[in-house]
Amino acid sequence: QVQLQESGPGLVKPSQTLSLTCTVSGGSIGGGAYYWTWIRQHPGKGLEWIGNIYKSGGTYYNPSLKSRVTISVDTSKNQFSLKLSFVTVADTAVYYCARVALAWLFIDSWGQGTLVTVSS
Amino acid sequence: DIVMTQTPLSLSVTPGQPASISCKSSQSLLHSDGKTYLSWYLQKPGQSPQLLIYEISNRFSGVPNKFSGSGSGTDFTLKISRVEAEDVAVYYCMQSMQLPWTFGQGTKVEIK
Numbered sequence: 001q002v003q004l005q006e007s008g009p010g011l012v013k014p015s016q017t018l019s020l021t022c023t024v025s026g027g028s029i030g031g032g033a034y035y036w037t038w039i040r041q042h043p044g045k046g047l048e049w050i051g052n053i054y055k056s057g058g059t060y061y062n063p064s065l066k067s068r069v070t071i072s073v074d075t076s077k078n079q080f081s082l083k084l085s086f087v088t089v090a091d092t093a094v095y096y097c098a099r100v101a102l103a104w105l106f107i108d109s110w111g112q113g114t115l116v117t118v119s120s
Numbered sequence: 121d122i123v124m125t126q127t128p129l130s131l132s133v134t135p136g137q138p139a140s141i142s143c144k145s146s147q148s149l150l151h152s153d154g155k156t157y158l159s160w161y162l163q164k165p166g167q168s169p170q171l172l173i174y175e176i177s178n179r180f181s182g183v184p185n186k187f188s189g190s191g192s193g194t195d196f197t198l199k200i201s202r203v204e205a206e207d208v209a210v211y212y213c214m215q216s217m218q219l220p221w222t223f224g225q226g227t228k229v230e231i232k
Contacts, residue, residue: 047169047212049221062220096168104175105216106159110168 002027004097004111012091012118018084022097022111023077030055030075035100037107038071038082040093048093052100053080087118122146122215126224133203134232141227143196143213150193150217157217160189160198162209163226169212173198205231 008020022036029036035052042048051061053071061069065084073080084091095116099109123146133139149156160173171180173189176196186201200207208231213224 046226047214047223049223060219064220100216104155104178105157106171106174106180107161107169107214108171108180110170113168 002099002109004099004109006095006097006111006114008114008116010115010117012087012116013120014088014118015086018082018087018091018095018116018118020082020095020097020114020116021079022081023079024099025078027099028075029073029078029080033102035060035102036071036073036080037098037100039096039098039107041096041113042090042093050082050084050095089118092116092118121220122149122218122222124213124215124222124224126211126213126227128227129225130228130230132230132232133200135204136202139200139203139207139229141198141211141213141229143191143198143224145194145196145215147218148193149196149215156192157215158189158191158196159214159216160187161212161214162207163212164209172211200229203229203231 003025005023012018037052038050051071053059053073068085070083094113096113097111098107101108125144127142149158161169163169177189188199190197210226210228212226
């Protein structure tokens with residue numbers, strides 16, 4: 001059974017870059033037909049899709065964040081990463097990495113989530 | 121963007137009674153490939169979301185049959201046949217028919 005684990009700083013200063021990594025275990029990013037995705041949840045709020053990456057490196061981003069987001073993949077380390085630049089307090093959220101089954105476009109596995117607070 | 125609107129936003133249910141959540145999309149979720157990319161997730165307190173239903177009505181592996189999904193086009197419904205304490209959660213619908221993928225606001229289900 002695939003497992004995903006987010007890692008990265010829990011506190012980021014305004015205007016800096018948020019960087020998170022998702023480590024996948026129990027399955028290979030390079031194998032199978034999946035997107036690998038980032039989703040965030042503002043405190044006490046709903047879910048917001050950030051973007052997807054395929055094993056080849058092809059990406060899809062939410063236009064609301066597109067100018068600030070970069071998602072990358074390292075199949076040799078079985079990891080994918082999120083960078084969000086020029087953060088503000090509005091980017092404070094729990095960030096989830098997850099796996100999307102390509103054939104049905106549903107999210108079948110989620111990481112536990114990591115809270116990132118933007119504060120000076 | 122496709123707007124997903126859930127109703128109600130909260131629901132208090134007597135144990136053993138049914139519950140129903142509506143999800144309406146601002147445009148049809150029927151893709152040109154013939155599939156309707158509407159899925160349902162539940163998020164228990166303090167946990168990550170987990171998949172319940174995909175393509176309107178297909179239960180994901182291990183999901184009990186008390187959960188069912190129905191609908192078409194722009195109107196969808198999640199039903200819980202008999203609510204139990206373990207079903208306390210926030211339920212979300214999600215569309216993946218068109219980028220950006222979007223979620224409903226969530227419906228909080230509580231026990232009376």
